[in-house]
Amino acid sequence: MAITQLAYPAQEPELAGEDIRLRNWARNSRLGLPGSVVTPATEAELCDFLSTSDGPVRMIGSRMSPGRMMAVADGAGTLLDLSRLSGLISSTEDTVTFAGSTPLSEVYAFLTARGQMLNASPGVIAEQTLAGAVSTGTHGQGLQQSSIAGDALSIRIVLADGTIAEFDEEHPDFGAVQLGLGSLGVITAVTLRTRESLIYTCVKQAVDADTLEADLEAWNRENLLVKAWWFPQENQVQVWTANEASDDEVSRYRTGGGKLLEHAGTNATMNTTVESTLRLLRADSRGVADNGKSLRTVSRFRDFTDVTGDIYQVFCRGIATPQINVEIGIPLAKAGRVIRTIKDWHAETQPRMHYPVILRCTGPSDAWLSPSNGEDTCYFGFVVYYSADGSLSEEGDSFLRAVERALAEEGGRPHWGKYFDESLYDWPALYPQWEAFRRVRETLDPEHRFANTFTAALLD
Structure with missing residues (x-):
């Protein structure tokens, strides 16, 4: 199934008195019907609900993914708000176990307080829940680490019939559970490996993009952590x-x-x-919504300075604002060719870009459906902001469609928690373990209770 017209949806008007949990974070999708949200207070209460009820179920977490990931099938079913199943469960000298719905910010704060960190570098936004970050492949930057799911030692899930299953690194199906798209069960606990916190100095430079094809891999091979923002129209890169x-x-x-x-x-x-x-962003957004946060995300590239801090202080500094964010993973070995393709395409079309191209590379992931499964990967990120009236500019929509098509043709794998046009991808060809994942799903959720329209079309 292809829903091309919904790949980059416009925001929808809010209804008076509407339960905010029925909308995703970007406010471009309704997730279910009024009264469909259930909020269990304990894992036992969750198990009882699933064992004594029927019908479709989806988890909403912090609601930061596209609506199609969280919405219940055809609008009918139960949305699980698991916010009360949050917090630290246990810890050892080198592990921590948190409830699945714990915000990443709380995980990071706990680790910082005891002088520890995850090996996985964080993404920029910490409002995500731990379970949501694991289930969609949230990642940071640096070839010596991969996604947050890669730091999971064990994952506890409640199945569709209310029973509990636990998976650890030794389980043959752990690679499926690490990144399950919310289609296998409800994650209620994740045990993570930890390490002593390092203090980093982040050097920030502005360089031209003439040799970006070679520079990108060199930067990543020669440094622990790297993030770059490429402004093609000005042929400049800000690299950290x-x-x-x-x-x-x-x-x-x-x-x-x-x-x-x-x-x-x-x-x-x-x-x-x-x-x-900023001039392009102001013109296309026709009066920027969300209190000008989108302008602030771009303005922060001005007057930059080197910094020293822990990994979360340096990298986890995003400004959460509704947007359409497309991120496609490309094998690092192909990244230089893709950069050249984008350069040629940009020179020919001169697209109106609201934000620089974000370049983050990671090491390989063991998760079967991770875009970085099995190989060093460069993630190319593209952002278009909404206008004050909730629409996307025609230029912004056209830009996203063109650039995603170009990366899909290079064998790109889209980030599951962001926006993409699924009609562009041959999933079994992209993921060697695709059929193995489907078999695990049939075992854990044989009646496809955790499916919705999107995942059903994806996996059935």
Whole structure:
């Protein structure tokens, strides 16, 4: 099934008195009917509900995914709000176990307080739930790590009949459960491996994009953590390379009370580029909605400075604002060719871009349906913001369609928790374990109770 016209949906008007849980975070989709939300207080209550009821069920988490991931089938069924099943369950010297609906911000705060971190670098937004981040393949940046799911040692889920199943790294189906798209069961607990927290110094540079095809891989091979933002229209890149801080930098950081340390001096070399992008954004958004957050996300590229801090202070600093975010994973070995393709396409079409191309690379993932399954991967991210009236500009919509088509033709795998046109992808060809995943699903949810229109078309 292809729902091309819904790949990048416009926002829908809110109804007076509407339960906010019936909308996804970007406010471009309704997830169910009024009265369809059930909020169990305990895992036992969740098990009882599933064992004594029937009909479709979907989990809504922090509602940050596209609506099609969370909506119940045909609007009829139960939406599970698991926000009360949150918090620390247990910990050891080198592991932590959190309830599935714990926000990542709480996980990171707990680890920071005891001088620890996950091996997985964080994404920029920490409002996601742990279960949602695991189930959709949320990742950070750096070839020595992969997705957050890669740090999971065991995952506990409640099945459609209300029984409990536990999977650890030794279980033959763990690769399916690591990234299950919400189609296998309800994640109620995740045990994560932890390590001693490192303090990083992040060096920020503005460089031209003439040799980006080669530079991107070199940066990632030579540094622990790397993130880059590419402005094709100005042929500029802002690149962050992070490595362990020196003893002197750590001392200054500690003396400052463990707050993010900004180094002396700012770099203004990208200010003209930023202003050019802001002009396009203001024009296309016709009065920016969401209190101007979209403008702030672009403005932060001005007057930048090197910083020293822990991994969460350096990288987990996103501004959550409704948007259409397309992110496609490409094998790192192909990334240079894809960059050249985008350069040629951009030179020919001169698209109106609201945000730079985001470039983040990770190491391979063991999760069967991870876009980085089995190989080093570069994620290409593209953002278009909504207008004040909730619409997308024609230029923005056309840009997303063109760039996604180009990456799909290169064998790209889209990020499950973001937006994509599913008609462009041959899923069994992209994922060697596709049929194995489907078999696990048939075992754990034989009646497809956790399916909705999207996952049914995907997997049935």
